Amino acid sequence: MKLINEKYRALQPTLEYLSDxxxxxxxxxxxxxxxxxxxxxxxxxxLDVSALTIEGNAGY
Known part of the structure; x- marks a missing residue:
């Protein structure tokens, strides 16, 4: 079973990845x-507070 999506196996410096x-x-x-x-x-x-709010800060 593969846990990592194939999309993330070879990252590239594109807007698609930078905004993911x-x-x-x-x-x-x-x-x-x-x-x-x-x-x-x-x-x-x-740092602990930012860890708890990562979803809101990352744009989820």
């Missing part, structure tokens, strides 16, 4: 993990 909610959410998750691990001065409460 799935791609935006995955980019946000990767950024969130980076900020948490490398920025000791990051506002973790703000």
């Amino acid at each position: 909610e799935v791609v935006i959410a995955q980019a946000w998750k990767k950024t969130h993990a980076y900020v948490r691990s490398f920025n000791w001065y990051a506002d973790t409460l703000a």
Whole structure:
């Protein structure tokens, strides 16, 4: 069983992918993990709040 849609196996820098909610959410998750691990001065409460509101912020 394939969990990842074939559409997302080879991403390209096109408007279709740049405006796709799935791609935006995955980019946000990767950024969130980076900020948490490398920025000791990051506002973790703000990161947690943004994690809870990702659907509204990503344009779902």
